[in-house]
Amino acid sequence: MLVKQHRCVHSATCICTKGHLSEDAIFLVLQHQNWNPRLIATLSCVCKWFDDIAKRIFWKEFCRTRAPKMMLDLQSSGTHSVDGNWKALGKLLIYCSGxxxxxxxxxxxxxxxxxxxxxxxxxxxxxxxxxxxxxxxxxxxxxxxxxxxxxxxxxxxxxxxxxxxxxxxxxxxxxxxxxxxxxxxxxxxxxxxxxxxxxxxxxxxxxxxxxxxxxxxxxxxxxxxxxxxxxxxxxxxxxxxxxxxxx
Known part of the structure; x- marks a missing residue:
């Protein structure tokens, strides 16, 4: 199966010089991995494009998968996001700050x-x-x-x-x-x-x-x-x- 690649255009110095998979393709990969937080964090470090999509979509899906009832309640006031951001909330779910x-x-x-x-x-x-x-x-x-x-x-x-x-x-x-x-x-x-x-x-x-x-x-x-x-x-x-x- 052919998978369409999209070229990064946000920075001339981006390491993704040969392009990357579409959002839909990456979504399916992470969904198959049950939104593994380590994989999401690793992808976020690749470039700004990956970091943006991780903050906007991947961490949100991770939170919804890890604590579905809690996330449903946090959003039940009618907003489409959470206070702060999804990445911060995802980290809070799994990280003890010491x-x-x-x-x-x-x-x-x-x-x-x-x-x-x-x-x-x-x-x-x-x-x-x-x-x-x-x-x-x-x-x-x-x-x-x-x-x-x-x-x-x-x-x-x-x-x-x-x-x-x-x-x-x-x-x-x-x-x-x-x-x-x-x-x-x-x-x-x-x-x-x-x-x-x-x-x-x-x-x-x-x-x-x-x-x-x-x-x-x-x-x-x-x-x-x-x-x-x-x-x-x-x-x-x-x-x-x-x-x-x-x-």
């Missing part, structure tokens, strides 16, 4: 890493919202556990995303309380500025209960696009919990 010394959480050095699969819950998200903001929709992941981190103990990293953050109660309250952006750090998923929910005094006790963490050892940020990233110190497992884990 932390660096002197960085966002001023904690131990834990490199960011990809995770195979993480559960995001809208129900859990309610636990991270103060009562005045419970009408907002927030999806939050289970904590990614990093055990025995020196004096910090067992650390958990979690992440999340708001639905229609631009019109959310959380955003309105952050602005009303004149919460300042973090002076140096940005969102690890979309590079937008970050608000500290701790600084705004908007972290409810229910978040600690949901995560299984100490009350005074939880912190999370929300960016202008509604992505959330946080850290907590996990409570140690009891003997009965350890036995149940082994069963």
């Amino acid at each position: 932390c660096t010394k002197g960085g966002l959480f001023n904690s131990v050095q834990i490199p960011g890493h990809f995770v195979y699969r993480t559960r995001f819950s809208r129900t859990s998200g309610k636990s991270f919202l103060i009562p005045q903001c419970r009408s907002d929709v927030l999806y939050v992941s289970d904590p990614c556990e990093h055990l025995d981190q020196g004096e910090e103990g067992d650390l958990g990293f979690f992440r999340g995303v708001f639905k229609s953050f631009s019109v959310s109660r959380v955003r309105k309250m952050l602005i009303e309380r004149k919460t300042k952006f973090h002076p140096t750090e940005v969102c690890p998923y979309c590079k937008a500025k970050l608000w500290s929910m701790l600084q705004a005094n908007m972290i409810p006790r229910s978040a600690c209960n949901r995560l299984g963490s100490y009350d005074d050892c939880i912190e999370y940020y929300v960016c202008l696009n509604g992505h959330m990233v946080g850290i907590c110190t996990l409570l140690p497992l009891s003997d009965s919990d350890e036995v149940s884990e082994l069963e």
Whole structure:
């Protein structure tokens, strides 16, 4: 079968000097690969044309395949996109940002890493919202556990995303309380500025209960696009919990 090739015209220095496959052909290849995120990321590095189509189509299909119900809900307000972009949301689904010394959480050095699969819950998200903001929709992941981190103990990293953050109660309250952006750090998923929910005094006790963490050892940020990233110190497992884990 003959496959039509299209020549890159966006740059004279592009490495695609012999042309590339059509969007439809590449779509079918990635669909056959079940929207493998590593393959999408690799293609994005080829040239601007591939990066543009990946942001516009491929990451969107990846998100829809990985978390269909969540994506349907995030778009149910009538918009045809998501706050931020599909690439950022795709990364949020599969990437734990970790932390660096002197960085966002001023904690131990834990490199960011990809995770195979993480559960995001809208129900859990309610636990991270103060009562005045419970009408907002927030999806939050289970904590990614990093055990025995020196004096910090067992650390958990979690992440999340708001639905229609631009019109959310959380955003309105952050602005009303004149919460300042973090002076140096940005969102690890979309590079937008970050608000500290701790600084705004908007972290409810229910978040600690949901995560299984100490009350005074939880912190999370929300960016202008509604992505959330946080850290907590996990409570140690009891003997009965350890036995149940082994069963």
